[in-house]
Amino acid sequence: MPVVREFTLPDLGEGLTGAEVVRWLVEVGEVIAVDQPVVEVETAKAVVEVPCPYGGVVTARFGAEGEEIPVGAPLVTVAVAPGEGPQPLAEQEPAVERPLVGYGVAERPAGARRARVGAGARSAAPAAAVVSAAPVVPVAPVVPVAPAVVAVISPLVRRIAREHDLDLRTVAGSGPDGLILRRDVERVLTAPAAPVAAPVAEGVVPLRGLRKAVAEKLTRSHREIPAATCWVDADATALMELRAELNRAAGPKISVLALLARISTAALARFPELNSSVTPDGSGIVRHTAVHLGFAAQSERGLVVPVVRDAHALGTEHLGAELARLTEAAREGRITPAELTGGTFTLNNYGVFGVDGSTPILNHPEAAMLGVGRITPKPWVHQGELAVRQVTQLSFTFDHRVCDGGTAGGFLRFVADCVEQPGTLLRQL
CATH class of the missing domain: 3.30.559.10 (Chloramphenicol acetyltransferase-like domain)
Known part of the structure; x- marks a missing residue:
């Protein structure tokens, strides 16, 4: 049976006490590789991708986009194959975490981001659920799914697209190997057919x-x-x-x-x-x-x-x-x-x-x-x-x-x- 391991938000350096969830890069039920980025967060200094030191099936995510997560609080739980974790689940002690690789710049195996498990495992662990300490989440056979890769690596490009409700899958990249650059997004947003953003309603703008x-x-x-x-x-x-x-x-x-x-x-x-x-x-x-x-x-x-x-x-x-x-x-x-x-x-x-x-x-x-x-x-x-x-x-x-x-x-x-x-x-x- 797999072992469920909890990955908490690490200290990203310089005494930061927390970070805001900008965008989840994985979903519950997704198969991830070791050191694969699972979430994009914004600290008081920069926007960074956070890699997970465990490989396996994501069983839960913690925190909605826009929510601030304290350092040390859970980010995701991952069902790891037997032998991958240093301790059995029954002991319920935190794992010894692997060092982060460049704030999420480690390369991942092709297609690893979009591999899914069956519907049963997905329904057993909703995105905001807290994993119980007793039961072990069963891992269903992996069902290969065609990867939906978006050729963009810049957090800034993703953020601009998200703020303008732009689907990056519709943008043609002008960079190497079709990489989507900032100028590609701006070209689409400034095109005559681009929708005009609705005016922002008056109100209190939170400091984040x-x-x-x-x-x-x-x-x-x-x-x-x-x-x-x-x-x-x-x-x-x-x-x-x-x-x-x-x-x-x-x-x-x-x-x-x-x-x-x-x-x-x-x-x-x-x-x-x-x-x-x-x-x-x-x-x-x-x-x-x-x-x-x-x-x-x-x-x-x-x-x-x-x-x-x-x-x-x-x-x-x-x-x-x-x-x-x-x-x-x-x-x-x-x-x-x-x-x-x-x-x-x-x-x-x-x-x-x-x-x-x-x-x-x-x-x-x-x-x-x-x-x-x-x-x-x-x-x-x-x-x-x-x-x-x-x-x-x-x-x-x-x-x-x-x-x-x-x-x-x-x-x-x-x-x-x-x-x-x-x-x-x-x-x-």
């Missing part, structure tokens, strides 16, 4: 997933950190000319963000006290030896802050490559929880939204954030004469517990000098 995590973090930052902001206008004409000159040469193109990131790491080398955070109990200041540079990026899930690890050790070209990689991953919904945590300083380029200034809330528990407004032609006194120059506003928000205004002003002035005279950076190399 990323939005909830952001709200909690910003509220805590605003409540706990005595933040202050200073700002200065800077002539970025020379910086833009340098960028144009660099991009005329062979090699990867250098973005404005990469130059600002390099300026930030040079400024933190001169003012290391700003690369710090206050201890949770407020009794001390932690000085970080490495600069893990966070930067604000817009994604389909909202504003996220990817982190470039050891940014202080990277040159401008390498910084640009890592910034581009993380930005693309955020936009496509592929960024991992580990890439969204551990920052020590944040660079906020809100100029991409067409605004000049901002007083952002600090990214708790970091002590400082550099903000950069749009770079736009403005009247400016240059070498004693009025001229049209490329001007930007720089703002600097800092935790007043880690430094005083003199340090913050010195940091911002150094950044402004590097923007106006990029050659100043040569002194830091």
Whole structure:
């Protein structure tokens, strides 16, 4: 007789306490393989697929789509063939779980997702049922069913389709081997024959997933950190000319963000006290030896802050490559929880939204954030004469517990000098 084993929601890392069920990838009565993803969940950091360490017949699922499941709570139960589990069912002790394989990126045997058992086994275990501790669920002979494979691997693509009630089986994929990409879904949704979504009724929108995590973090930052902001206008004409000159040469193109990131790491080398955070109990200041540079990026899930690890050790070209990689991953919904945590300083380029200034809330528990407004032609006194120059506003928000205004002003002035005279950076190399 098979052994029924329970698989609980694992700790997905970074101290997360739960996750919201986005979509079930298996059904009750389905035969699954070891390490096959069974559910897609959304944490406060990312959307991930969760693989099950057992192979066998799914006998129950726990949690409806949109419901939050705590870490350690049951996800599915699986009827495992004798000898597969480390303990007999009579002992009723949890199994020793296999390590997760890449948050659900392990390959599965072809057709394993759609193999079904007979109707009797299905009716014996409805989707929301709790498996009794006494009886053993009989496993009926497997009835082969033609697999209904949808060629899509991106959680973001599935989510967009689900939000617009789009059946992915009707979408032709333009990727390798017919893989359905985001552009394929958007092409269908924007076609003239596509149905127009009904207006959303007014009401309370629940805070969930990323939005909830952001709200909690910003509220805590605003409540706990005595933040202050200073700002200065800077002539970025020379910086833009340098960028144009660099991009005329062979090699990867250098973005404005990469130059600002390099300026930030040079400024933190001169003012290391700003690369710090206050201890949770407020009794001390932690000085970080490495600069893990966070930067604000817009994604389909909202504003996220990817982190470039050891940014202080990277040159401008390498910084640009890592910034581009993380930005693309955020936009496509592929960024991992580990890439969204551990920052020590944040660079906020809100100029991409067409605004000049901002007083952002600090990214708790970091002590400082550099903000950069749009770079736009403005009247400016240059070498004693009025001229049209490329001007930007720089703002600097800092935790007043880690430094005083003199340090913050010195940091911002150094950044402004590097923007106006990029050659100043040569002194830091």
